[in-house]
Amino acid sequence: MGALSIRNVKKSYGDTHILKGIDLEIDKGQFLILVGPSGCGKSTLLNMIAGLDDISSGEIAIADRVVNKLSPKDRDIAMVFQSYALYPNMSVKKNIAFGLEIRKVPKAEQEEIIARVAKTLQIEHLLDRKPSQLSGGQRQRVAMGRALARNPTLFLFDEPLSNLDAKLRVEMRTEIKLLHQRLGTTIVYVTHDQIEAMTLGDRIAVMKDGEVKQFGSPQEIYDTPANLYVAGFIGSPAMNFIPVQLGEEGGHAVVVLDNGSTPQSVRLGPISEAQRAFVGKQVILGVRPEQLTDPESAHSDRTNLQSLQATVAITEPTGPDTLVTVTLNGVKTVARCHPRAAGHPGQAVTLVLDPTKALLFDPASEKRLA
Structure with missing residues (x-):
């Protein structure tokens, strides 16, 4: 009823x-x-x-x-x-x-x-x-x-x-x-x-x-x-939205993330038909802060984690973890890291991204590309 x-x-x-x-x-x-x-x-x-x-x-x-x-x-x-x-x-x-x-x-x-x-x-x-x-x-x-x-x-x-x-x-x-x-x-x-x-x-x-x-x-x-x-x-801190150009490689979606000095190619999950229609076009990459973290905090059972180099702009300790702001593709991006791996402003850090959790959105309609 x-x-x-x-x-x-x-x-x-x-x-x-x-x-x-x-x-x-x-x-x-x-x-x-x-x-x-x-x-x-x-x-x-x-x-x-x-x-x-x-x-x-x-x-x-x-x-x-x-x-x-x-x-x-x-x-x-x-x-x-x-x-x-x-x-x-x-x-x-x-x-x-x-x-x-x-x-x-x-x-x-x-x-x-x-x-x-x-x-x-x-x-x-x-x-x-x-x-x-x-x-x-x-x-x-x-x-x-x-x-x-x-x-x-x-x-x-x-x-x-x-x-x-x-x-x-x-x-x-x-x-x-x-x-x-x-x-x-x-x-x-x-x-x-x-x-x-x-x-x-x-x-x-x-x-x-x-x-x-x-x-x-x-x-x-x-x-x-x-x-x-x-x-x-929904989500606190909010999801990161990063403008990227979508590519395809070996049946997987591929994007490039630039830390301001070095472009880095990141391979995401298998590309869907909806995503394939946007290859070569601008899309928005959605990544939650907990899906972008330091290698020590990343899930050890994940074999497809993608490494990224970035420079720390701001750190915000919360106790159990620290929110680290870096810049990727010209956009302030928040990562959730272990306090001892968070680094200091101006310091280079290695972050890892879980590509299976990353999302892609159409900038025009704002809908998720499923």
Whole structure:
């Protein structure tokens, strides 16, 4: 049974098109992430699922029931907002119980639900406190508890961690993931943070300008991005994009990388038909920083690693590794290296590239050449 189906959904205000035909579907128990920059339409789409915003055209179904004309209270959803939206004059217990009282759930059943939710979220000791007496993370747990108390078909999260500091964001991210694993709930989660998207989601919809640019699992989107936008948006640090001329040698794609003094020929994977059409033309080589590293850190079982000489421009220690910026084909390129192999600015270093992971893109259409 499909927990959520979004079929050719559009949203317009006069001649301004906010959503331009969204098609998404997830199964019961899946965790869907809507990710993209501010203004891409992700929160508008979430509000349309919730019934807080009208649909211009298309269809939204929750648990195989079309909900276009239903009010929010009749959609069997619960929403966790960025602002927590807690009642300041009520205790934690009363905040969690409020929706239950509105639906006239018997008092004894309310007590059971509150006890279960409080135990799940480890907030039993906070039930008598007011929101003003809680930390940001505790308030977020209470907001989640209020949603869990309803036991809906669908949970909607609207950037719930954006008001928290960096350390607390990581902790709450883990809490939400554990909660999903324990309860098997179906969740739609809006964020602009691609790390949240990668760590939390079963399925990710990467959005831009009111369109879904790619929909798939986190690993699919990371390993095989559909276009330059997705490749650059997902991943931290971002993928390197290097302009190259594509050649062919022995059935393999070949490119030349110049460190400013020495052109170096690099043999990539077997050339595809889509790539062969670009032989002799300019394409964009996409390489993630962890796929360009020092020989010591490279996978020892890889026999086809390609060596490159480069000069260090900048080093950025992160603790377990160091980000090393070099210049290839006139473009600043980031490699992820072991700290003791990172070198110093101005020093020559040897890097190795995993050609099986390198991607090629059409500069005009920006699509990946599969």
